[in-house]
Amino acid sequence: MLTQDFLRHRRREQLSEEELAALDAIMSPPVRIPKRTTIIRAGEPTDRSTFLLRGFMCRFLDAAVGHRQILSLETSGDFVDLHGYPMKRLDHDIATIGDCEVAYAQHDKLTALIERYPRLGRMLWFSTLVDAAMHREWIFRLGRLDAEGRIAHLICETFARLCAVGQVDDDTFEWPLTQQEIGEACSLTSVHVNRTLRTLREAGLVEIARQRVHVLERAKLARMAEFTPDYLYLGNHDRTP
Amino acid sequence: MLTQDFLRHRRREQLSEEELAALDAIMSPPVRIPKRTTIIRAGEPTDRSTFLLRGFMCRFLDAAVGHRQILSLETSGDFVDLHGYPMKRLDHDIATIGDCEVAYAQHDKLTALIERYPRLGRMLWFSTLVDAAMHREWIFRLGRLDAEGRIAHLICETFARLCAVGQVDDDTFEWPLTQQEIGEACSLTSVHVNRTLRTLREAGLVEIARQRVHVLERAKLARMAEFTPDYLYLGNHDRTP
DNA sequence: CGCGATATTGATATAGATCAACTAATGTGG
DNA sequence: CCACATTAGTTGATCTATATCAATATCGCG
Numbered sequence: 001m002l003t004q005d006f007l008r009h010r011r012r013e014q015l016s017e018e019e020l021a022a023l024d025a026i027m028s029p030p031v032r033i034p035k036r037t038t039i040i041r042a043g044e045p046t047d048r049s050t051f052l053l054r055g056f057m058c059r060f061l062d063a064a065v066g067h068r069q070i071l072s073l074e075t076s077g078d079f080v081d082l083h084g085y086p087m088k089r090l091d092h093d094i095a096t097i098g099d100c101e102v103a104y105a106q107h108d109k110l111t112a113l114i115e116r117y118p119r120l121g122r123m124l125w126f127s128t129l130v131d132a133a134m135h136r137e138w139i140f141r142l143g144r145l146d147a148e149g150r151i152a153h154l155i156c157e158t159f160a161r162l163c164a165v166g167q168v169d170d171d172t173f174e175w176p177l178t179q180q181e182i183g184e185a186c187s188l189t190s191v192h193v194n195r196t197l198r199t200l201r202e203a204g205l206v207e208i209a210r211q212r213v214h215v216l217e218r219a220k221l222a223r224m225a226e227f228t229p230d231y232l233y234l235g236n237h238d239r240t241p
Numbered sequence: 242m243l244t245q246d247f248l249r250h251r252r253r254e255q256l257s258e259e260e261l262a263a264l265d266a267i268m269s270p271p272v273r274i275p276k277r278t279t280i281i282r283a284g285e286p287t288d289r290s291t292f293l294l295r296g297f298m299c300r301f302l303d304a305a306v307g308h309r310q311i312l313s314l315e316t317s318g319d320f321v322d323l324h325g326y327p328m329k330r331l332d333h334d335i336a337t338i339g340d341c342e343v344a345y346a347q348h349d350k351l352t353a354l355i356e357r358y359p360r361l362g363r364m365l366w367f368s369t370l371v372d373a374a375m376h377r378e379w380i381f382r383l384g385r386l387d388a389e390g391r392i393a394h395l396i397c398e399t400f401a402r403l404c405a406v407g408q409v410d411d412d413t414f415e416w417p418l419t420q421q422e423i424g425e426a427c428s429l430t431s432v433h434v435n436r437t438l439r440t441l442r443e444a445g446l447v448e449i450a451r452q453r454v455h456v457l458e459r460a461k462l463a464r465m466a467e468f469t470p471d472y473l474y475l476g477n478h479d480r481t482p
Numbered sequence: 483c484g485c486g487a488t489a490t491t492g493a494t495a496t497a498g499a500t501c502a503a504c505t506a507a508t509g510t511g512g
Numbered sequence: 513c514c515a516c517a518t519t520a521g522t523t524g525a526t527c528t529a530t531a532t533c534a535a536t537a538t539c540g541c542g
Contacts, residue, residue: 043471061377063385064467071377083374086367091374091472125366126327132369133324133332135376136302136312142383143428144304147530178488187384192530194490210539226305230284231332388498419520433498435522451507 019117026109027051030101035176038095046084048104052076055100056176059092060184070185072134073097073158077165083128085110098176098211126233133231142187145225147196150186153225155206159215160229172214260358267350268292271342276417279336287325289345293317296341297417300333301425311426313375314338314399318406324369326351339417339452367474374472383428386466388437391427394466396447400456401470413455 015023030053033039039050039057057074071092074080084090085107114121134157141153162173179197180190188196200206205221207214215221222228256264271294274280280291280298298315312333315321325331326348355362375398382394403414420438421431429437441447446462448455456462463469 059377061381061385063381067385069381069384071380083370086363087370087374087474091474092377122327125369128366128373129324129328129369132373132376133328135373135380136300136333139312139376139379139383140302140304140310142380143310144302144308180488189531190489191491191532194488195530198490233328233332421520430499431521432500432523436498439522 015120015123019120022113022117023120026105026113027103028105030103033096033100033102035096035098035100038093040081040084040090040094042090042092045089046081046107048106049082049085049110050080050094051103051105052078052080053101053103056097057094057100058097058181058185059094061092068184069187070181072131072138073154073185075158075161075165076167079105079124079127082124083131085124097181098174130233133233137231147186147188147192148199149225150188151182151193151196152200152205152221153227154182154185155208155213155215156218156222156225156227156229157232158213159218160232160234164232164234170214171216171218172212174211175208175213176211256361256364260361263354263358264361267346267354268344269346271344274337274341274343276337276339276341279334281322281325281331281335283331283333286330287322287348289347290323290326290351291321291335292344292346293319293321294342294344297338298335298341299338299422299426300335302333309425310428311422313372313379314395314426316399316402316406317408320346320365320368323365324372326365338422339415371474374474378472388427388429388433389440390466391429392423392434392437393441393446393462394468395423395426396449396454396456397459397463397466397468397470398473399454400459401473401475405475411455412457412459413453415452416449416454417452 033055040046042061052074054076057078057080059071059074059080061069061071063069074094080094080102081090110124114124137153137157141150145153158175159168159173162168167173177185178190179193182188182197183190183193186193197206197208200221201208205215205217205224207216274296281287283302293315295317298319298321300312300315300321301309302312303309315335321335321343322331351365355365378394378398382391386394399416400409400414403409408414418426419431420434423429423438424431424434427434438447438449441462442449446456446458446465448457
C-alpha cells in the first residue's frame with residue numbers, strides 16, 4: 001500500500017483499512033524525481049498535492065543575494081504541499097534533496113475524499129497544524145540557540161520523526177544533506193557547520209559522515225538543544241524503537 | 242457585530258450575513274484582559290478558542306535561561322489559538338501585550354458551526370495556513386536578514402495586516418511593544434533594537450515612539466526588508482488605504 | 483583515474499551581545 | 513497633583529560567536 005506511512009508522524013490516531021484504501025485509490029502511480037530538483041515554485045497555481053513516498057525534500061525561500069533559507073525538511077509520509085490545496089498556490093519553493101519517490105493527489109479528488117471521510121479531512125487539517133508547530137520550533141531554533149544547539153536540535157527533530165516511520169536503525173539514519181544544506185537550514189555558513197560538527201563529534205554526541213547520522217548520546221544532545229518532542233504531536237502508536 | 246473583522250486579514254472571500262451572524266451567535270460576550278497577562282500555557286488542554294476583538298497578543302516560547310522568543314503577533318480579527326481546536330493543546334504560551342478584548346468560542350459549538358457551514362470550516366483551516374505562512378516568513382526574517390532588515394520586515398508585515406483591518410491611519414498605527422519585546426520577536430537585545438531604530442529613524446524610513454509607528458518611506462522599507470506581502474494571502478477586498 | 487563537488491583548516495573581520503551607567507517616561511499612593 | 517518608584521529608553525566600552533576569505537584535502541562519480 002503506497003500510503004502506509006501516510007502522515008504517520010502527523011497523527012495521533014490510526015486510520016482504518018477502509019480509509020487507507022480510499023486514500024490509496026486517489027493517488028497517482030509512484031513517480032521518481034532525481035536529487036536536487038525544484039519541483040514547485042512559489043506563486044504557481046497548483047491543482048494537485050505531492051505525497052512523499054521515499055526520500056528527503058525541503059521547502060525554502062531565497063534571499064535577494066545568494067543565501068537560501070530552508071524552512072522545513074520533508075520525509076517519507078509527508079504531504080509536502082498539502083497547504084497548496086486550500087491555498088491554491090504556495091508562498092515558497094520545494095525541492096528534492098536526495099532521489100525521491102512521490103505520488104500525486106488531484107485536489108478535486110481530495111475534496112471528494114474528505115466529503116466521504118470527514119475524519120480524513122480533520123486529519124489533513126491536523127497535519128498542516130503540525131507543520132506550523134514545527135515552523136514555530138524552527139523559529140525558536142534560529143532565534144534562541146547557538147550553532148551547536150541549532151544543529152543538535154535539527155538532528156533531534158529529524159531523529160524523532162524518522163523513528164515514527166521506522167527509518168532509524170541502531171540510532172542511525174540516512175540524511176543526504178550536505179554541510180552547505182545543513183547551514184541553509186540552520187542559518188550558518190558551511191564552514192561553521194563543519195567546525196560545529198567536529199565539536200559535536202569530539203564531544204561524543206553525534207557522528208555525521210557520508211550521508212548518515214549516528215546519534216551516540218541522544219539524551220545529552222536533546223538537553224543541549226533544549227529539545228522536547230511535544231510539538232511533534234506524535235502518538236505512541238508509532239514504531240519508536 | 243463582534244466578529245465583523247473575523248479573519249479579515251486571513252481570508253480572500255467575503256462572508257455572508259448569515260455566516261457572520263452564525264459565528265457571532267456562538268461567541269461568548271466580550272471579556273477584557275489587562276496587558277502583559279499570559280492567557281494560555283503550553284500543554285494545558287483546551288476546550289475553547291480565543292478570538293481577539295481588540296489589542297495585541299503574542300505567541301512565545303521561553304528558552305531555558307531567560308530569553309524569550311516571540312513566535313507571532315496577533316491583532317484584532319485573529320483567532321489566536323484556533324489551532325488548539327484540532328490539536329487539543331498548544332505547544333507554546335500566549336500573552337497579551339497591551340490591554341485586550343476577546344470573545345471565546347467553545348470547541349463543541351465550533352464543530353456544530355462547521356457542520357452547518359462547511360465554507361466557514363474551510364476558511365478556518367485556511368486561516369491556520371496563513372499562520373504557517375507567516376511563521377515561514379518569520380524563519381526567513383531571523384535566518385537571512387540583519388537587525389535593520391528584521392525590524393523593517395516586522396513593521397512591513399504589521400503595517401500590511403493592520404491595513405486590512407483598518408487600523409492604519411496616515412501611515413501610522415498603534416504598536417504597544419517595548420523595545421525589549423521587539424527584540425524578543427526579532428532575536429535581538431533591547432540595546433541593539435534601540436540603536437537600530439535610531440538608524441532607521443535617521444535614514445528617514447520609520448519613526449517609532451510612544452507606542453506608535455509612523456512609516457515615512459514604505460517602499461524603501463519594504464525593499465530593505467525584502468518584503469512582499471504575497472505570503473499574507475490578502476484579498477483586495479480589504480480596507481487597504 | 484581524473485575532475486567537480488564537498489569537506490577541512492587557518493587567519494582575519496564584524497555584527498550584535500554584554501556590561502554598565504545614566505536619562506526619560508510612566509504610573510501610584512498620599 | 514505632586515513626589516517618588518518603577519519601567520523603558522539611550523549611550524558608551526568591550527567582548528565574542530560567527531562570517532568571510534583563502535587555501536588545501538578528500539570524496540564520489542563517470
